[in-house]
Amino acid sequence: MAHCKRKPSKDTLATNSYNFARRVLVIEDIWAPCCCALPQEGVQPDPVTFVAVLNACASVSALEEGRCAHEQIIRSGCESVVFVRSSLVDMYGKCGSMQDAWRVFNKMPSQDVATWNAMIFGHVKCGQGQKALELFQRMQQEGVCPDRVTLVGVLNACASVVALEEGRGAHEQIIQRGWDLDAFVGSSLVDMYAKCGSMEDAWRVFCKMPSQDVVTWTAMILGYVRCGQGEKALELYKRMQQEGVQPNAVTFTGVLNACASLMALEEGRSVHQQMIQCACHLDAFVGSSLVDMYAKCGSMEDAWSVFNKMPSRDAVTWTAMIMGHVNCGQGQKALDLFHQMQEEGVQPDAVTFVGVLNACASIMALEEGRRAHERIIQSRCESNVFVRNSLVDMYAKCGSMEDACRVFNTMPSHDVVSWNALLGGFAMHGQGKEALVHFERMCEEGVHPDEITFVCLLSACSHSGFVDEGLRFYALMTTVYRIPAKLEHYTCMVDLLGRAGHLQEAENMIQGMPCKPNAAIWMALLGACRIHGNVEMGERMAKRVLELEPKNAAGFVLLSNLYAATGNLELSENVERQRKERDAKKQPGRTWIEVNDAVGIGYLRSGRPRLLRTNPPR
């Protein structure tokens, strides 16, 4: 028998009445001793007590204690009571053990609607929405009439598997039965349509409801956040308050997400103030959203301030901080946080590892990345597709294409992100041939390239001098895949054409762009002018760069080098003097270098080649 961890308390043994059981078990949260202790102390629980115990177990997902209660129920002979059985099914479903739920379900001579509902909700909770929908069909075939709880479960199932058509079918049944004006059902309908991406339908249901409560408003707000319409979400949030509906913790998570997506720091701060007024700011769940919002809005100071005040922090809170530092370009700080998190006994999960791998990639910390990889294997997170893609990316960015390929080749399937990470790696290391070969493989596997794929390919062609292939990819992207060219693609093309000496074509390309050129694209052509010694065009390009970015040191340096290379030493010195006058500081160039058999990132041009980080031989 599964043993209960907590010791029996005398107080829990005073009575087995339903109300007392509920009070002790649920409210005071010392329910576990009761289910084991009652029979030992000679107090006989009745079916009502057992249901209360099962509900308590279900409410906190305590499977072990639930199983323990089940054994007591069998011994007491109460298992034949219908509502005890349906509570058992419900408990197992809510605790995530559908196998146990099915065992009880199949043993029942007949199932009432509550039991079917428990099974449907159980499957949804376990991420098996499709199975829940199949059960709904079976239930109707067996002549059991669904109630409004069933339909709420079905709508949840549709939302979880993005089954819009089935959702519409459920909506029709709901209208036929006259339940569409019910607050619970209506909120679930709004949620279903929003999760299925049909905000128009969600809005229609929302407007038709006789009154909207905080849940309905929140479902609508979350829908807008999910589909990337953060502004609409904030608008709705304001309207909700004008209508006198008070936001709750769930609403705040949605609104903070909206602020994060819009990088709306001021709005975020004002929501934070409202949260303090409602005393919601210390809630661990919402606190993480608050940390994330400040981090995404670039204010790590505020993120830290919230983080430090939180009474408890879980993996989500730490991960939000880690990601925040990565996005601010503080990779080392992110890794320090990762170590601190573990010292405090918080177990990292798959999302944390994604953040850690990003941090390693951003500072090219190969050894740290390898250690993270080991931890990922130990934590059984390596099957997560985000983690795998991040591993490929980390190894590629840390300079080990060998490891990147090894991880890539052991993946059971590749999505477009996996391919892009690999192709980006080849591009970065000037392995144009490899990039072309792997693009062919990608197409053979039937994975559709996206705009990022083409940035990688164009950049790979550019670095390897593959002009014809680059032009072919550009044509493929715009005509076959109908991906409209963006500034990034034009920059790669200008770089490609320019390096190959097609300077005029490159300039024509910039002039023909539908979008406004930025400094980077003029710089790409200026670099090409330096390679090919075109002073006249180089001067024009430098002028454009410095108009947009007056302190762009690279712009001065490239022009100065162009003058020097073409014998205009006086002009070269003049440009260098202007650079110093404008206080445009040079950043030492880093590149992959080898020093004494060690390969790594370092400075080549500051006197002696100096390694910053090595890539030790394996």
Next chain:
DNA sequence: TTAGGGTTAG
């Protein structure tokens, strides 16, 4: 009935 942190380019 509504909740938090996630991958690829430049």
